[in-house]
Amino acid sequence: MRARITLAAIPLTLLALTACGGNTEGAASDTPASPSPQGSGQTVKVTGSDLGDILVDQDGRTLYAFTKDKAGTSNCDADCIAVWPALTGSAKVAAGPGADTKLLATAASAGGAVQASYGEWPLYYYVGDASPGDVNGQGLDSEWFVLGADGKLVREGAGQ
Numbered sequence: 001m002r003a004r005i006t007l008a009a010i011p012l013t014l015l016a017l018t019a020c021g022g023n024t025e026g027a028a029s030d031t032p033a034s035p036s037p038q039g040s041g042q043t044v045k046v047t048g049s050d051l052g053d054i055l056v057d058q059d060g061r062t063l064y065a066f067t068k069d070k071a072g073t074s075n076c077d078a079d080c081i082a083v084w085p086a087l088t089g090s091a092k093v094a095a096g097p098g099a100d101t102k103l104l105a106t107a108a109s110a111g112g113a114v115q116a117s118y119g120e121w122p123l124y125y126y127v128g129d130a131s132p133g134d135v136n137g138q139g140l141d142s143e144w145f146v147l148g149a150d151g152k153l154v155r156e157g158a159g160q
Contacts, residue, residue: 042089044118046098046149051135051157054146055118057125058096060132063087065121065153067143072107074115074122084137084144087116087123103151119151 043058055063066084068075076084087093093116095101107117116123126137126144137144138157145153 042087042091042093042116043096044087044093044099044104044116044123045096047133049133049135049146051138051146051154053098053149054135054154055099055123055149056132057087061125062129062133062135062137062146063118063123064126064137064144065118065147066124067145067153069120069122072105072117072120072122074107076122076124083127084124085127087125088114089116098149100149100151118147121147121151121153123147 044055044063045058046053047056047060049062057063064084066074066076066080074086076086092106093104095104099118103119105117106114107122124144126140128134128136130136135146135157138146139155145155148154
């Protein structure tokens with residue numbers, strides 16, 4: 001019984017960490033700093049990485065695409081969002097250095113929020129990325145990939 005309660009608490013703990021986490025850059029912690037996926041002033045830009053040039057937000061946090069998303073519409077449910085928070089906001093997301101303004105748009109997510117998209121892909125963070133530049137979500141479940149400046153999935157380094 002105790003094991004079932006503990007197992008049931010894990011997703012709730014992840015959800016709470018995602019919802020309540022803040023940016024703790026410079027602070028020592030075993031828990032990754034949560035991105036701030038909601039709010040205004042979001043920017044999508046391109047930066048160099050071991051995977052080539054990839055999309056990141058204004059703080060350098062890696063952005064991912066989910067292969068189950070179709071036609072620019074998110075298919076990431078509540079359990080999915082707990083681990084893969086969407087890049088959402090109340091204002092239009094801006095294109096930063098290297099990002100193509102024509103590829104940047106918004107898409108309705110499963111929860112009704114307005115989610116940033118690039119090309120045909122709604123954008124997400126991964127809670128397992130502790131610092132800007134981390135790409136720990138690359139290739140997970142063969143469904144999550146970073147995006148290149150051209151809006152295409154980057155499948156290199158996906159053997160994790």
